[in-house]
Amino acid sequence: MLSYSIKRLGLAVVIVSVAMLMLFSMIYLIPGDPAAVALGPRATEAMREALRVKMGLDQPIWVQFWNFFINAWQGDLGNEVLSDRPVATVVLEQLPYTIALILGGISWSVALGIPLGCWAAVKRGSWADRLVGVLSVAVIAVPSFVVAIYALLVFAVTLQWLPAIGAGEPGDLGDQLVHLLLPSLAVGLGWVGYIARMVRASMLEVLEAQHIRTARAFGLPDRMITYRYALTIAILPTVTLLGVGIGQMLSSAVFAEIVFARPGVGKLVYDAILTRNYPLVTGTVLVTTVIFVLLNLVADLIVGALDPRVRSRF
Amino acid sequence: MTVLAIENLNVVFATEGGDLHALRDVSFKVPEQRIVGIVGESGCGKSTLINAILGLLAENGRIASGSISFEGEDLAHLDDKAIQDLRGPRLSTVFQDPMGALNPVISVGRQMRNIQYRSDLARAEKDARSIDMLRQVRIPDAAQALKRYPHEFSGGMKQRIAIAMALMMEPALLIADEPTTALDATLEVTTIELLKDLQAEIGCSVLFISHHLGVIAELCDDVVVMYAGEVVERGSTRQVFGNPSHPYTARLLDCDPARQSERTRQLPTIPGELPDLRRRPEGCIFAARCDRRMDVCAAIPPDIEVVPGHVARCFLAESQ
Numbered sequence: 001m002l003s004y005s006i007k008r009l010g011l012a013v014v015i016v017s018v019a020m021l022m023l024f025s026m027i028y029l030i031p032g033d034p035a036a037v038a039l040g041p042r043a044t045e046a047m048r049e050a051l052r053v054k055m056g057l058d059q060p061i062w063v064q065f066w067n068f069f070i071n072a073w074q075g076d077l078g079n080e081v082l083s084d085r086p087v088a089t090v091v092l093e094q095l096p097y098t099i100a101l102i103l104g105g106i107s108w109s110v111a112l113g114i115p116l117g118c119w120a121a122v123k124r125g126s127w128a129d130r131l132v133g134v135l136s137v138a139v140i141a142v143p144s145f146v147v148a149i150y151a152l153l154v155f156a157v158t159l160q161w162l163p164a165i166g167a168g169e170p171g172d173l174g175d176q177l178v179h180l181l182l183p184s185l186a187v188g189l190g191w192v193g194y195i196a197r198m199v200r201a202s203m204l205e206v207l208e209a210q211h212i213r214t215a216r217a218f219g220l221p222d223r224m225i226t227y228r229y230a231l232t233i234a235i236l237p238t239v240t241l242l243g244v245g246i247g248q249m250l251s252s253a254v255f256a257e258i259v260f261a262r263p264g265v266g267k268l269v270y271d272a273i274l275t276r277n278y279p280l281v282t283g284t285v286l287v288t289t290v291i292f293v294l295l296n297l298v299a300d301l302i303v304g305a306l307d308p309r310v311r312s313r314f
Numbered sequence: 315m316t317v318l319a320i321e322n323l324n325v326v327f328a329t330e331g332g333d334l335h336a337l338r339d340v341s342f343k344v345p346e347q348r349i350v351g352i353v354g355e356s357g358c359g360k361s362t363l364i365n366a367i368l369g370l371l372a373e374n375g376r377i378a379s380g381s382i383s384f385e386g387e388d389l390a391h392l393d394d395k396a397i398q399d400l401r402g403p404r405l406s407t408v409f410q411d412p413m414g415a416l417n418p419v420i421s422v423g424r425q426m427r428n429i430q431y432r433s434d435l436a437r438a439e440k441d442a443r444s445i446d447m448l449r450q451v452r453i454p455d456a457a458q459a460l461k462r463y464p465h466e467f468s469g470g471m472k473q474r475i476a477i478a479m480a481l482m483m484e485p486a487l488l489i490a491d492e493p494t495t496a497l498d499a500t501l502e503v504t505t506i507e508l509l510k511d512l513q514a515e516i517g518c519s520v521l522f523i524s525h526h527l528g529v530i531a532e533l534c535d536d537v538v539v540m541y542a543g544e545v546v547e548r549g550s551t552r553q554v555f556g557n558p559s560h561p562y563t564a565r566l567l568d569c570d571p572a573r574q575s576e577r578t579r580q581l582p583t584i585p586g587e588l589p590d591l592r593r594r595p596e597g598c599i600f601a602a603r604c605d606r607r608m609d610v611c612a613a614i615p616p617d618i619e620v621v622p623g624h625v626a627r628c629f630l631a632e633s634q
Contacts, residue, residue, distance in 0.1 A: 209414060210409060210411050210414035210415050211414055211415055211416055211417045211418070213370070213409065214407070214409060214415045214416065214417075214476070215417065216368075216370055216401070217368055217370070217401055217402075217406070217407040217409070218401060218402040218406070218407075218429040218479070218483075219398045219399060219400070219401035219402035219403070220402075220428060220429065220431065221398075221431070224428065224431070228420070228428075229417050229420065232419050232420070233417075233418065233419055306419060307418075307419050308418070308419060308421075308463040308465065308466075309418055309419075309463070309465050312463075312465065312466070
């Protein structure tokens, strides 16, 4: 398991490095002079030249990339334009809110999706199965910002059960959790549908397997067969799917953070784009990439922990 | 004493093309401590028969009539819960495919402990029983094997583990569904010898399904020959193989590669194919492929006793 983790971690480093190269190329290819953009139209050519030298833009491209690469791995993503604070500090301040939001979304989708998918598979062909099928497609089809707005209207404005905006009092975990309920529902609701469909399909496949027949031939109780013998296998593709789904949840988080006026990386990148704060945009995208790769790594490690066959392959 | 007695068992599957009569009037007995072989080509109803006995027929299948009497209880009329209680402790099964028969994500030790879930023994005692059983099927380093997962064992070892699991329950009847078909010839011999030794030790009866005539002849006391969902001939192995009284049995023996005395490029086959069981032909089920067909074969032949204990469902048996 340890060597498996180390190998996967090595792969994660490679993926992040490639992502850095792509991000750097994109910045380089975007038309326009970063120094001119940063200084505005009234700057003189001498001022622009000075900033170019300061930003290292006069260097050959591979030197520029190398500097970017080395600095980024050391946590130096440059300074943002408006306040001149280090981008890394600004992003890391906001990051916990977004990670909490994503984990909340995953919790909703797993807590609802897995039991629903299981239930549908066990009761295949019944009204329950059909109901879960229709509901799944419905929640997959609704965009997360629509969920966010309606959740806000129904639970916060009309019923007034839950707070409408903000992330809760700092230091008050209960208050923060209450503030997390609606935004994370907006992020996770669509995934309830995906996971229910996925779990149902793989459960049906696993329940047909020879080893399930063996388990039945030994008279094991239905509960043990469904949850211990079948679900442990049926859940594996779902974990992988969730790992990939985190990317989509990160983009839903942007909407959820705007609608619920929550701090977070999504809100940060939205504001950064509106104010053309390019170093901040770059830094946020890079940090988001790292988060995506890390959570994917966690998903793979969970699959490895659940499936001895995967572990032995590494 | 008879452990299992099946009488006039009929199993029907509801399909889109109409009812499929998978088993028709199947009757045979498994006496105590005997090994009974069931032989027949693919699609003859061997698997349906096992599933009917175990109460594991697919949702569209049902026992239309007949009885499956096991230790005095009629499995055909027992409710699901009652049959489930018999599966494992009284009625154990080893399936054909050792690769897929064990759960891939649960350790062998845990699977062996789980099947003892009805027992009041402490965890350590259950594990001790598992280790003891694995030793009996000659799994090296049995204590360590409990911690390992199925993919870490070879096919032959997995099949031996499956046998250990089935026999650990000390059942009255072991159903072995082609347990050696997926193994190579050398492993087949050792596995069969192992099965025979353990059967003698535990004193259970065995219902051994195979299409390998040599294995049946080697292992079984009695043999039941099935064709297209019917028992066409049954008796002691010596009787059936020595004096095959149904043309299908005779042709099947002719086709056994082990019995070919001359070099040949083409092994003999039985011409024709299995009838469509949704539109079962009138009369004898084998008539269309039979080279000794007579006019009377348009009617369903009765089960005729050739000698006591040796029965064939063929009019020819009468003249013997």
